[in-house]
Amino acid sequence: MTDSATHPTTLDVVGIGNALVDVLTHETEEFIEANGLVKGAMTLVDTDRAEELYAAMGAGIEVSGGSAANTVSGIASFGGRAGYIGRVFDDQLGAVFAHDMRSTGVAFRAAPAVEGPPTGRCLIVVTPDAQRTMNTYLGSSEFFGPEHVDSELIAEAKVTFLEGYLFDRPEAKEAYWKASRVAHDAGRLVALTLSDTFCVERHRDAWRDLVADQVDILFANEHEALALYEVDTFDEALAAARADVHVAALTRGPAGSVVVRDDELVEVDPHPVEVVDTTGAGDLYAAGFLFGFTHDRPLAECGRLGSIAASAVLGHTGARPGVSLGQLITPLGF
Amino acid sequence: MTDSATHPTTLDVVGIGNALVDVLTHETEEFIEANGLVKGAMTLVDTDRAEELYAAMGAGIEVSGGSAANTVSGIASFGGRAGYIGRVFDDQLGAVFAHDMRSTGVAFRAAPAVEGPPTGRCLIVVTPDAQRTMNTYLGSSEFFGPEHVDSELIAEAKVTFLEGYLFDRPEAKEAYWKASRVAHDAGRLVALTLSDTFCVERHRDAWRDLVADQVDILFANEHEALALYEVDTFDEALAAARADVHVAALTRGPAGSVVVRDDELVEVDPHPVEVVDTTGAGDLYAAGFLFGFTHDRPLAECGRLGSIAASAVLGHTGARPGVSLGQLITPLGF
Numbered sequence: 077m078t079d080s081a082t083h084p085t086t087l088d089v090v091g092i093g094n095a096l097v098d099v100l101t102h103e104t105e106e107f108i109e110a111n112g113l114v115k116g117a118m119t120l121v122d123t124d125r126a127e128e129l130y131a132a133m134g135a136g137i138e139v140s141g142g143s144a145a146n147t148v149s150g151i152a153s154f155g156g157r158a159g160y161i162g163r164v165f166d167d168q169l170g171a172v173f174a175h176d177m178r179s180t181g182v183a184f185r186a187a188p189a190v191e192g193p194p195t196g197r198c199l200i201v202v203t204p205d206a207q208r209t210m211n212t213y214l215g216s217s218e219f220f221g222p223e224h225v226d227s228e229l230i231a232e233a234k235v236t237f238l239e240g241y242l243f244d245r246p247e248a249k250e251a252y253w254k255a256s257r258v259a260h261d262a263g264r265l266v267a268l269t270l271s272d273t274f275c276v277e278r279h280r281d282a283w284r285d286l287v288a289d290q291v292d293i294l295f296a297n298e299h300e301a302l303a304l305y306e307v308d309t310f311d312e313a314l315a316a317a318r319a320d321v322h323v324a325a326l327t328r329g330p331a332g333s334v335v336v337r338d339d340e341l342v343e344v345d346p347h348p349v350e351v352v353d354t355t356g357a358g359d360l361y362a363a364g365f366l367f368g369f370t371h372d373r374p375l376a377e378c379g380r381l382g383s384i385a386a387s388a389v390l391g392h393t394g395a396r397p398g399v400s401l402g403q404l405i406t407p408l409g410f
Numbered sequence: 411m412t413d414s415a416t417h418p419t420t421l422d423v424v425g426i427g428n429a430l431v432d433v434l435t436h437e438t439e440e441f442i443e444a445n446g447l448v449k450g451a452m453t454l455v456d457t458d459r460a461e462e463l464y465a466a467m468g469a470g471i472e473v474s475g476g477s478a479a480n481t482v483s484g485i486a487s488f489g490g491r492a493g494y495i496g497r498v499f500d501d502q503l504g505a506v507f508a509h510d511m512r513s514t515g516v517a518f519r520a521a522p523a524v525e526g527p528p529t530g531r532c533l534i535v536v537t538p539d540a541q542r543t544m545n546t547y548l549g550s551s552e553f554f555g556p557e558h559v560d561s562e563l564i565a566e567a568k569v570t571f572l573e574g575y576l577f578d579r580p581e582a583k584e585a586y587w588k589a590s591r592v593a594h595d596a597g598r599l600v601a602l603t604l605s606d607t608f609c610v611e612r613h614r615d616a617w618r619d620l621v622a623d624q625v626d627i628l629f630a631n632e633h634e635a636l637a638l639y640e641v642d643t644f645d646e647a648l649a650a651a652r653a654d655v656h657v658a659a660l661t662r663g664p665a666g667s668v669v670v671r672d673d674e675l676v677e678v679d680p681h682p683v684e685v686v687d688t689t690g691a692g693d694l695y696a697a698g699f700l701f702g703f704t705h706d707r708p709l710a711e712c713g714r715l716g717s718i719a720a721s722a723v724l725g726h727t728g729a730r731p732g733v734s735l736g737q738l739i740t741p742l743g744f
Contacts, residue, residue, distance in 0.1 A: 099506075102732060135483065135510035135730055138472035149469065168502040168528070172433075176469035194502070396469060398436060398727065 085264070086232045087183065088156040088370035092225070092255055093144030093239035094217040095162030097169045100200045100208075100355065100393055101136040108209060113201060118210040118241060118272045121199075126213035129199050138169075139394040140176035141198055142217075143271055144239035146356045146395045150363025150385050152181040155402040156370065159183035159229045161255075165216040170195040176396070185226065189216045200355055202393065208355040212241070221247035222254045230255055231262035234370045235293065237362065240271030240300075243279055249286075256290035267293035269362055270300035277303055293323040293369070295362050301326050310334075325365050325382065327358060335365070335379040344379030347387035356395020360385040364401075377410075384408065419598070420566045421517065422490045422704035426559070426589055427478030427573035428551040429496030430532045431503045434542075434689065434727055435470040437535045442543060447535060452544040452575060452606045455533075460547035463533050472503075473728040474510035475532050477605055478573035480690045480729045484697025484719050486515040487735040490704065493517035493563045495589075499550040504529040510730070519560065523550045534689055536727065542689040546575070555581035556588045564589055565596035568704045569627065571696065574605030574634075577613055583620075590624035601627035603696055604634035611637055627657040627703070629696050635660050644668075659699050659716065661692060669699070669713040678713030681721035690729020694719040698735075711744075718742065 108115050111132055121129065140149075148158035160177055164170035166188040173195060177184040188195075196215030200208050220242060230236050236259040242248045256266045268291045270276050276283055283304055287294060294317055296304065301313035310326070317324040318336055327333040332346045364385030368378035384405060388397040397404075442449050445466055455463065474483075482492035494511055498504035500522040507529060511518040522529075530549030534542050554576060564570050570593040576582045590600045602625045604610050610617055617638055621628060628651055630638065635647035644660070651658040652670055661667040666680045698719030702712035718739060722731040731738075 130509060131513075134513045135474065136506075137728065138506060140469065172472060175464060179465075179468050392726075393732065394471065 085234045086157065087159045087229070088233065089148055089151050089235045089237050089366050090159035090161060090229050090233035091144030091148035091237045091239070092161045092251070093242050094142050094196060094212065094214060094220070095145060095164045095173055096142040096196045096198045096212065096217065097173055098139050098141030098198045098200050098355070098395060099130070099133070099136045100139065100202060100353070101133045102393070103134065103201045103203065105203055107201060108203060113209050113211065114274070115203070115209050116207050117274050118212055120244065121211045121213050123213065126197070126199065126211070129211055133199060133201065137393065138172070139396055140173045141356070141395050143241050143269065143359050144237055145177065146359035147237055147363045147366070148182050149177060149180045149396060150360045150401060151367050153397055153401040154363065154367040154385070154405070156367045159233060161186065161224065161226050161229060163189060163216045163220045163224055165189045165193065165195045167194050169197065170216070183229065185229065186224065192216055192219055202353045202355065206351040206354050208353060217242070218245070220251060222251045225251050225255045225258065227258045230258045231264070233264060235265045235267050235366060237267045237269070237366065239269055240275050243275060243283070249282055252286060253290070256286070260290070265292040266290050267295065267366065269295035269358065270304060273299045273303045276300050280304065287320050291321050294321045295325050295358070295365070297327045297329070297358060323369070325361070325379065327361055333361065333379055333382065335375055337375050340375055342376045342379055344376070344383055347383040349387040349391045351390045353393045354390060356389045357386045359395060360389050360397065381405065381410070419568045420491065421493045421563070422567065423482055423485050423569045423571050423700050424493035424495060424563050424567035425478030425482035425571045425573070426495045426585070427576050428476050428530060428546065428548060428554070429479060429498045429507055430476040430530045430546065430551065431507055432473050432475030432532045432534050432689070432729060433464070433467070433470045434473065434534045434536060434687070435467045436727070437468065437537065439537055441535060442537060447543050447545065448608070449537070449543050450541050451608050452546055454578065455545045455547050457547065460533065460545070463545055467533060467535065471727065472506070473730055474507045475690070475729050477575055477603065477693050478571055479511065480693035481571055481697045481700070482516050483511060483514045483730060484694045484735060485701050487731055488697070488701040488719070488739070489736040490701045493567060495520065495558065495560050495563060497523060497550045497554045497558055499523045499527065499529045501528050503531065504550070517563065519563065520558065526550055526553055536687045536689065540685045540688050542687060551576070552579070554585060556585045559585050559589045559592065561592045564592045565598070567598060569599045569601050569700060571601045571603070571700065573603055574609050577609060577617070583616055586620060587624070590620070594624070599626040600624050601629065601700065603629035603692065604638060607633045607637045610634050614638065621654050625655050628655045629659050629692070629699070631661045631663070631692060657703070659695070659713065661695055667695065667713055667716065669709055671709050674709055676710045676713055678710070678717055681717040683721040683725045685724045687727045688724060690723045691720040693729060694723050694731065715739065715744070
């Protein structure tokens, strides 16, 4: 990694990921079983399966989603300068996605696709335990490749943030390598979130290569970190991550998180909230952490900002905060 | 009105109205002023104005809406048998609207339009006082006319429920007279909600004719009732309504409601709730009342069911309850 930027940045963070609109419904545990869903995971579904599942789901709400998109919209909500790279189609849901990004202040410059499948969506079933089970119809995001990597936007940002979910296709892997090289050539940093245990297991070797070679800041929950390094304990995973990357933030759900930077280690408490829906909690944790990090706040404050941002979506249905995160943290002394 | 049905019914209530998807955002009082909005009212907007306003609004959530649609989906959520007549286009938002109706158990049989404007939407700005200000782009609902009145569905339902919002165009007025006659010819009842003070003032004479000639059950809030009868006090409005219709339910916001049937009068308390967003509160009040009414519950219980149903949407953002209303009332002894 390179520590100093060669040109001034105009953005704090640019995110790359699957551009999705979430469709959320509250269902019972029986619904998960009856429809053969993998609870708590993200499963890719084709058109037929998406239609079948949508027909089985109750009346829902639609909210712009996408993991990295949630993160950068959270950074913008804190008052940070954020950009996004992802692929929507020229349809109603694509217009909703683009509106929600731009209205939050996120630079989202890509023109919508005019050929191929419609804008992707994520069918999210929230169970009474507040756990979310995701079924993603990728739609236009399926054809994201290196040609969609906006090198100018990446060179403008202090940190390029990559979501793990996009990593399922060879073209997307190529895109991530390209984006990482562009970022480093411009003297910037690369952050990655592992996103999902199953995704890590499907592509472990490819992840390990990318993390070791290109990633400066790693986000993962405990399960994802154990899966990546094929170890049995949190401490082993943490040690492995510290050998690979400069900065790591490992989240442990209700037990908070552990954040490290080189020799520094801080244990971070969760921010108190009555949990309604865990959708987007990890994405918003990354938003808070990266907002603090790109504003040169001490490591402990970066972690605390992550906890606060996560709490802003844990208390309601959906992955985008209903309040300005900047206004939320002012009374907390930030 | 006719008191006894000539054929058995298969539905409790069929609703007719503007089929809309709501787009909700939380904004400041300054936003209302800066954008020249009529606070608390429903204003019809054309395509250009809708786009201008949407661009000014922050990131939102999309939820199926439409006043009568909210009412019948509430009735279905109570476990009642409901149908809906309204016009969507064959697009993504039309599919969302249809899904949300059918998945709640509402009979919604009309095929989507394949020519003309897209599915309508209602841009709803919620201010910190929980008041909602609505700007409706009618889209495909603009061309609703008597040819869209499904006489079979109406003849199947104990009550045909008409929303005032649809009453702005001559073809829609014709549709309401047609629907009312079909209902009465089949020995059924007609219910109407006045929806909006401005709508009442725009079409007062036409409303007065319809109410006096065709309406059996009238829903209105205090302001709408005063506007309809051009009187200054609630008691005068109540007396005028009692002269016109068999049953009336007049709501008074946080002061609850007054319900009358012929010589009977009951004052109904509101159901306690911390109010977040008033969108849909009147629609759900009608749902609770009509569910009780079509299940032959005493008048006071009909009013109480109205208050409970309204409370189920007052506590969150959006006009559709996030919980099963049937499950909600079981512990309350219904």
